[in-house]
Amino acid sequence: MPRRVARTVLRGDRRSNAVVLPDTGDWSRELASMGLSVTGIDFSAVAVAEARGLSSGQGTARFIEWDVNSDAAPSFLEPHSVDIVTCRLVADVLPMQRFLVRAPGWLKPDGVVHIVTPVRERLDPAQKHRGLMERQIAKLGAGWKDVHRYAVTADKAIEAIVLQHYA
Numbered sequence: 001m002p003r004r005v006a007r008t009v010l011r012g013d014r015r016s017n018a019v020v021l022p023d024t025g026d027w028s029r030e031l032a033s034m035g036l037s038v039t040g041i042d043f044s045a046v047a048v049a050e051a052r053g054l055s056s057g058q059g060t061a062r063f064i065e066w067d068v069n070s071d072a073a074p075s076f077l078e079p080h081s082v083d084i085v086t087c088r089l090v091a092d093v094l095p096m097q098r099f100l101v102r103a104p105g106w107l108k109p110d111g112v113v114h115i116v117t118p119v120r121e122r123l124d125p126a127q128k129h130r131g132l133m134e135r136q137i138a139k140l141g142a143g144w145k146d147v148h149r150y151a152v153t154a155d156k157a158i159e160a161i162v163l164q165h166y167a
């Protein structure tokens with residue numbers, strides 16, 4: 001996440017927090033390096049153990065086992081307590097519409113959902129099975145008042161979508 005996005009959302013508040021769904025550790029550590037308090041989620045005990053091991057001693061990210069598709073409310077989250085809920089490189093394997101209906105209940109009033117995804121139409125032929133198609137990306141913003149997109153890579157093959165203020 002570019003620092004300008006973090007600044008816009010967090011207004012320089014270093015106590016701000018992010019939830020990373022799901023994550024094997026790299027993305028959580030990158031966000032933690034910006035000063036965020038980060039919770040990384042994965043349903044794989046192996047992935048969580050690996051993430052904890054690689055992050056030990058850094059004290060900035062915690063990792064919790066949880067199935068994003070679970071019907072249960074995540075016990076580690078208070079309602080409306082999160083500044084950023086972010087998903088990187090997983091939007092093509094998670095049920096995003098279901099997730100996007102639940103996420104507003106986790107966010108603070110000005111919190112955001114931040115999704116990083118390859119744009120399938122812009123990928124090389126060998127990569128065409130990855131990411132989301134433009135029409136799928138367009139659907140992500142349904143019901144959100146503020147929707148922004150920015151390029152993560154120079155060729156725009158990977159983009160980020162930022163959703164704020166669920167109506």
Ligand SMILES: C[S@@+](CC[C@H](N)C(=O)[O-])C[C@H]1O[C@@H](n2cnc3c(N)ncnc32)[C@H](O)[C@@H]1O
Binds near residue numbers: 027042043044088
């Ligand atoms: C591609 S990796 C995540 C990459 C990470 N977001 C990043 O940007 O570095 C996919 C991970 O998603 C986890 N995963 C897949 N479905 C999940 C679910 N329903 N709940 C929790 N974790 C899930 C897998 O265990 C795997 O570790």
